[in-house]
Amino acid sequence: MVKRQSRFVCQNCGAVTTRWAGRCDNCGEWNSIVEEASTADIMTAATGKAARTKGRRLELSSLDAPIAAEPRVITGIGEFDRVTGGGIVPGSAILIGGDPGIGKSTLLLQAAAALARRNHRVVYVTGEEATAQVQLRARRLGADTAPVALAAETSVETILETLGAGPAPTLVVIDSIQTLHTSVAEASPGTVTQVRASAQALIRYAKLSGAAVILVGHVTKDGQIAGPRVVEHMVDAVLTFEGDPSHAFRLLRGSKNRFGPTDELGVFEMTGGGLAEVANPSELFLGERDTSTPGAAVFAGMEGTRPLLVEIQALVTPSRLGTPRRSVIGWDGARLSMILAVLEARCGVALSAHDIYLAVAGGLRIAEPAADLAVAASLISSRAGVALPADVVYFGEVSLSGRVRAVPHAPGRLKEAAKLGFRGAIVPPQVGAGIDGCATSEVALLVNLVHRIAPAGFADERQSTFSGDD
Known part of the structure; x- marks a missing residue:
């Protein structure tokens, strides 16, 4: 039986303490420490089972072994493909953050529709909206005819069971990671424990199935992606969707990418029909x-x-x-x-x-x-x-x-x-x-x-x- 314990976790930086305090000693944030009851080893969230006491023998390789070229899936949205390094790598996990209302869901819905039109299986899971709301947005964007599989769910176990019932999709979009919850962590959705456990389970699914997973993350008041910073280390790429609400254009910036260059920039313009690519941002x-x-x-x-x-x-x-x-x-x-x-x-x-x-x-x-x-x-x-x-x-x-x-x-x-x-x-x-x-x-x-x-x-x-x- 998995041992359960009570601990106090900072919701800003993820630091763990044995007692409550008004101010986090690690990041200095006030009133951010919350008591959480979770499993002793949160890494078991990927399987839902207790970790084995004995591992298995690995097959080691040399540095000069032949390297297979990483295949990439082109979405057809040039600015999005530029920032991801030339396309989405199968089995990769991408974290994208941005201010509320900046257009994250619009961008990902357009990318999912463009990929689905290229005969790829795409699953879009929303935890913040009802399916009818996503369908209305798709109709406004002209993406309602794309064969995108849509669901509204917040349980990680239900999502993984649904994904495993059929062939592995090319792309899975989770909007957003802060709304998900898993039964192996006894904490409220959006807390550090739940975000870390849910992300670990989805990333493990991506590595085992070969499906690319895009996680949408909320941001704090200073523009940083909310939740524990360990999630940014777990994923393969971290993208930030930013822009000034008083201007029509939006910027997709890559700050981390294991499969391509960092600090790439994609420029979009928000129009009545969705996000349009800007071919020459300098103009x-x-x-x-x-x-x-x-x-x-x-x-x-x-x-x-x-x-x-x-x-x-x-x-x-x-x-x-x-x-x-x-x-x-x-x-x-x-x-x-x-x-x-x-x-x-x-x-x-x-x-x-x-x-x-x-x-x-x-x-x-x-x-x-x-x-x-x-x-x-x-x-x-x-x-x-x-x-x-x-x-x-x-x-x-x-x-x-x-x-x-x-x-x-x-x-x-x-x-x-x-x-x-x-x-x-x-x-x-x-x-x-x-x-x-x-x-x-x-x-x-x-x-x-x-x-x-x-x-x-x-x-x-x-x-x-x-x-x-x-």
Whole structure:
């Protein structure tokens, strides 16, 4: 008989303690510890039986043994296949998270319908909605004619019994993992114990049957996938579906992928008929650009293997507050503070008495350090009141000494800029002479960029604008 015990589990990080406390010592979250009664070994959730005391002998292989190529199942949705690494690998487990209402269920229903139309068996299990609600959404998306098997169930044992009754499907969609429960864990659905046990059972089914399983996960208020972080380690790929509710486009970002590159990005546009793929995201992010306004610089970035051009906007204005404002949207606030310190200490640009507002146009979030030069250019342009050239892009990393460092994938960035009609690029040293249609101009120090944008210097703080000579 399996030994049962009572324990206290943090619902934020999954830490286990022997007694209740108001604050978790592991993650620092308040009021997140809940008492749970579960099996002593939660890993038995995959089989529903107690673990054997004796294992079996494994057959070992060498590192130079022949490797069979992993087959992939193409859904037909190009942006989804790009992020997954070229298609879904049979037997893999994928975890996808996103804010409520961002379009996770819509994306997966479209992917399931596209796969079913290619003569693959697809099972869609919903634990949050009734089957009628999913059918209405499918009708709105034009996917109601696709042969997708649909069910509304929250019991893991019932789901596995249903899946095992027929031939193994190509794809199983579980929406969502927080709504499932298994009888081997005596806890409420959505708790750390239930999420971990349910995920383990479904992942084991995927490995044994060869069916790919996609698990939908809720996210916390800071954008992290809710539940224990161990689930992210258990699955083969972790995808995040994100976007600004005030904009029509959505971003599918891969943060982990055992069968493909990480940090890939897929771009979709939310329309009345569902999610539509965006073939050229750079045109989307630059579609409404105002080239005559100071403080706007175009950054030539990379998202995974995809070059992406996006506009960075800055507004620098004298502050009437004792502590000036620093507002950042779509970029790292700590990195903005570093750029401001370098501009003031190494370049003589007075910014400590100014309010600083920085935003990445379109709601995209940038994480790579290559955006340092574009951010600095937008700040200098806004401070000087001089608009930057409309046909020039910027990329490069700025060090604390004020030196501009080289970044990887420079040819891909320049090629994307040339394709969209940009004729010049401000780049770090050692990049080269550029490519046809897009010439490069190197800056070794950030102070050189300041002199290039504002050769006559800056206006004093009593003036609101400055017009320098070109």
